[in-house]
Amino acid sequence: MKESKKMEAALQGLKVVECATVVAAPLCGRLLADFGAEVLHVEHPKKGDPLRDFGFTKDGINPWWKYYGRNKKFITLDISKPKGKDILYKLLAEADVFIENFRPGRLEEWGITYEEIYKINPRIVMVRISGYGQTGPYSQQPGFGTIAEAMSGFAEMTGELDGHPTLPQFPLADTCAGFYAAMSTMFAIYNRDSAASGQGQMIDVSILESLFSILGPNALVHQVTGKAPTRIGNRAPTSSPRNIYRTKDNRWIAIASATQSTAVRLFDLMGKSDLVKDPRFSTNGNRVKNSVDVDNIVSTWVENFTRDEITILLRNNDVPFGPVNNVEDILNDPHAISREMIISKKDRDGRTLRMEGIFPKLSRTPGAIDSFGGDLGFDNELIYGGLGLSSEDIIVLKKENII
Amino acid sequence: MKESKKMEAALQGLKVVECATVVAAPLCGRLLADFGAEVLHVEHPKKGDPLRDFGFTKDGINPWWKYYGRNKKFITLDISKPKGKDILYKLLAEADVFIENFRPGRLEEWGITYEEIYKINPRIVMVRISGYGQTGPYSQQPGFGTIAEAMSGFAEMTGELDGHPTLPQFPLADTCAGFYAAMSTMFAIYNRDSAASGQGQMIDVSILESLFSILGPNALVHQVTGKAPTRIGNRAPTSSPRNIYRTKDNRWIAIASATQSTAVRLFDLMGKSDLVKDPRFSTNGNRVKNSVDVDNIVSTWVENFTRDEITILLRNNDVPFGPVNNVEDILNDPHAISREMIISKKDRDGRTLRMEGIFPKLSRTPGAIDSFGGDLGFDNELIYGGLGLSSEDIIVLKKENII
Numbered sequence: 039m040k041e042s043k044k045m046e047a048a049l050q051g052l053k054v055v056e057c058a059t060v061v062a063a064p065l066c067g068r069l070l071a072d073f074g075a076e077v078l079h080v081e082h083p084k085k086g087d088p089l090r091d092f093g094f095t096k097d098g099i100n101p102w103w104k105y106y107g108r109n110k111k112f113i114t115l116d117i118s119k120p121k122g123k124d125i126l127y128k129l130l131a132e133a134d135v136f137i138e139n140f141r142p143g144r145l146e147e148w149g150i151t152y153e154e155i156y157k158i159n160p161r162i163v164m165v166r167i168s169g170y171g172q173t174g175p176y177s178q179q180p181g182f183g184t185i186a187e188a189m190s191g192f193a194e195m196t197g198e199l200d201g202h203p204t205l206p207q208f209p210l211a212d213t214c215a216g217f218y219a220a221m222s223t224m225f226a227i228y229n230r231d232s233a234a235s236g237q238g239q240m241i242d243v244s245i246l247e248s249l250f251s252i253l254g255p256n257a258l259v260h261q262v263t264g265k266a267p268t269r270i271g272n273r274a275p276t277s278s279p280r281n282i283y284r285t286k287d288n289r290w291i292a293i294a295s296a297t298q299s300t301a302v303r304l305f306d307l308m309g310k311s312d313l314v315k316d317p318r319f320s321t322n323g324n325r326v327k328n329s330v331d332v333d334n335i336v337s338t339w340v341e342n343f344t345r346d347e348i349t350i351l352l353r354n355n356d357v358p359f360g361p362v363n364n365v366e367d368i369l370n371d372p373h374a375i376s377r378e379m380i381i382s383k384k385d386r387d388g389r390t391l392r393m394e395g396i397f398p399k400l401s402r403t404p405g406a407i408d409s410f411g412g413d414l415g416f417d418n419e420l421i422y423g424g425l426g427l428s429s430e431d432i433i434v435l436k437k438e439n440i441i
Numbered sequence: 442m443k444e445s446k447k448m449e450a451a452l453q454g455l456k457v458v459e460c461a462t463v464v465a466a467p468l469c470g471r472l473l474a475d476f477g478a479e480v481l482h483v484e485h486p487k488k489g490d491p492l493r494d495f496g497f498t499k500d501g502i503n504p505w506w507k508y509y510g511r512n513k514k515f516i517t518l519d520i521s522k523p524k525g526k527d528i529l530y531k532l533l534a535e536a537d538v539f540i541e542n543f544r545p546g547r548l549e550e551w552g553i554t555y556e557e558i559y560k561i562n563p564r565i566v567m568v569r570i571s572g573y574g575q576t577g578p579y580s581q582q583p584g585f586g587t588i589a590e591a592m593s594g595f596a597e598m599t600g601e602l603d604g605h606p607t608l609p610q611f612p613l614a615d616t617c618a619g620f621y622a623a624m625s626t627m628f629a630i631y632n633r634d635s636a637a638s639g640q641g642q643m644i645d646v647s648i649l650e651s652l653f654s655i656l657g658p659n660a661l662v663h664q665v666t667g668k669a670p671t672r673i674g675n676r677a678p679t680s681s682p683r684n685i686y687r688t689k690d691n692r693w694i695a696i697a698s699a700t701q702s703t704a705v706r707l708f709d710l711m712g713k714s715d716l717v718k719d720p721r722f723s724t725n726g727n728r729v730k731n732s733v734d735v736d737n738i739v740s741t742w743v744e745n746f747t748r749d750e751i752t753i754l755l756r757n758n759d760v761p762f763g764p765v766n767n768v769e770d771i772l773n774d775p776h777a778i779s780r781e782m783i784i785s786k787k788d789r790d791g792r793t794l795r796m797e798g799i800f801p802k803l804s805r806t807p808g809a810i811d812s813f814g815g816d817l818g819f820d821n822e823l824i825y826g827g828l829g830l831s832s833e834d835i836i837v838l839k840k841e842n843i844i
Binding site: 255393 | 451452453454455463472476491494495496497499500502504505507508509573574576577578579580582583584585586587588589590591592593594596597598599600601604605606607608609610611612613616617620621622623624625627628629630631632634635636638640642643644645646647650651653654655656657658659660661662663664665666669670671672673675676677678679683684685687693694695696697699700703725726729756759760761762763764765766767768769770771772775776779780782783794795796797798800801802803804805806
């Protein structure tokens with residue numbers, strides 16, 4: 039991955055303003071920033087983005103802030119005040135994309151509306167991210183990712199059959215919303231530029247809907263079976279064997295044999311080639327129906343080997359297999375190293391930080407990490423100077439708590 | 442959502458050819474198809490896409506096929522044969538995007554290379570999706586989503602602290618790869634059209650890396666703490682209270698209070714306003730450190746109410762909250778209905794199918810569901826006729842098992 043991002047970034051020239059907090063909306067901006075868009079992260083001058091204090095901060099480093107804030111510029115602006123709104127509108131006049139994640143109606147209370155923004159800049163794409171979307175009976179409810187993880191069906195479908203619903207510990211729902219937001223922003227830009235409509239539009243991203251949509255065809259499964267999918271442990275409704283198995287040295291591996299040929303290879307390797315002649319195990323469909331028995335057989339076999347032993351055995355025999363890694367395993371994994379899955383890079387203060395890299399890999403205009411999440415108002419002089427404000431103007435705006 | 446998609450689709454004019462199977466690559470195509478791209482799903486004439494038989498098929502309906510195959514056209518083509526390759530190249534000469542998910546090197550064995558495709562059509566974006574990426578020591582290993590779910594750290598981080606690693610039962614890793622693929626396709630198209638490079642490029646999407654990247658800043662958390670994140674049940678490392686709680690009628694709800702004001706509102710509602718004066722519970726950071734105690738207090742309180750009772754109580758008091766829904770709950774939820782989270786639409790055979798809707802909502806060029814996953818070779822006549830092949834040519838190609 040080349041460092042000369044400014045020379046050949048995919049999204050060079052795309053200007054993004056984000057009035058955004060915590061994960062979903064800032065992730066949208068960061069996905070664009072990773073590939074060269076100029077992203078201004080706008081924060082309240084006093085409160086800042088709560089993401090700065092997410093989880094924990096150690097030695098002045100908040101991992102979430104450094105990660106989701108990378109490759110951006112940082113300015114402060116109180117858009118709830120008329121003077122702040124005027125400055126926002128000046129920024130939006132030159133922007134391609136405006137990302138915001140206030141509770142629906144909040145911007146309007148401050149007099150900031152899509153209609154007005156459209157008048158100033160009909161080419162702008164306004165991306166609105168909220169817990170439940172801009173409309174509907176719950177739109178005014180507070181929406182966090184966890185709530186979407188419960189309400190979407192994710193929790194209901196994840197975990198042991200006899201256990202409680204399971205939540206992810208990372209921001210899954212927010213991530214899905216960030217993905218949808220970045221992707222649909224580009225759909226709208228395509229319509230504006232490549233399809234030559236010349237017009238921007240408004241995009242309504244619901245965090246709940248974003249996660250709901252990725253859980254599989256559950257509405258149709260319910261229609262044809264009469265049943266709502268629920269927890270089934272680590273089995274899948276779609277293939278068997280597919281589970282996590284414990285090794286002799288008390289570690290874990292996953293095996294997945296979605297196709298008949300991979301299941302046959304596994305059974306051959308286990309010395310149990312006859313299993314595919316047994317009507318219970320002859321096809322993927324039959325194995326799914328008898329997946330408890332399948333898992334018992336595979337599990338008993340796996341327990342004979344250490345994680346290292348079975349890794350060599352399964353890899354050499356082309357059985358789809360993977361160790362259950364933690365991030366330390368990944369740091370030491372030769373494939374992860376070869377692919378630069380984790381990158382080291384100097385922060386502004388000279389300290390080298392380790393971070394998940396840029397994905398995916400584009401051959402001609404790759405992304406790059408230029409910087410990490412920065413200080414509140416770090417780019418105020420640069421950006422407000424660029425708007426034509428003098429140093430004295432900037433000092434006055436600071437005194438007035440506008441920036 | 443308007444049905445007149447062809448009139449005003451965001452991606453009208455974008456031509457996509459996908460030689461793709463199961464979930465990640467077909468999802469990429471479907472996200473583009475939902476917003477009006479013309480997506481040709483190319484399948485082997487004998488084998489077809491295994492997604493057609495994913496999970497289970499009932500009354501001729503395979504839910505996964507109907508869902509991930511929606512809004513596409515279906516042609517058969519054996520691209521491993523020289524005649525098939527020639528036809529593929531004719532399709533690619535006119536295409537904007539070529540999506541493929543063969544094991545790295547397979548296409549090259551058949552003589553299909555990016556270099557040749559580039560010569561025919563330098564504007565094309567070639568999207569290559571694989572388990573581990575096109576390079577690196579594991580690139581030739583079979584890669585399924587489950588393997589990525591284990592190797593990325595997802596399984597390690599999900600589930601009970603004293604339990605085993607947890608897998609999702611839906612294709613999470615594939616979904617992340619599909620998102621990255623669709624998004625980065627549009628980045629490359631932007632570079633080609635809006636930034637006017639006029640050039641396509643090659644995109645290398647790894648299913649493993651796609652999921653790895655969304656699990657949070659784990660490499661940096663490990664750097665600053667020396668510890669690799671592992672399972673912590675349903676707590677989050679970033680906020681407290683945040684968990685699933687059981688109600689009096691033995692159902693489940695989630696509560697998330699990421700901000701101080703929402704935590705205070707919850708404690709007030711519980712009649713325990715003093716809790717924020719207790720140094721163990723005074724700030725989010727302190728609550729995270731004492732989250733077992735926080736959860737015990739909240740849990741004991743929640744058990745006094747049925748799910749319906751506590752729903753009203755928490756909604757009326759603006760506490761971030763959500764019931765743990767299954768898809769049946771969502772079908773009956775007034776907000777989900779109002780937002781068209783689930784849509785009913787007639788399939789080609791006249792049967793009405795229910796399905797997750799189109800997300801997100803674009804104001805001027807919304808997406809639409811025009812059709813569901815169709816029969817093998819359904820659009821052969823249309824597409825091959827469009828290439829100038831006569832009915833006789835098509836019959837001959839069928840006899841030769843090329844299409």
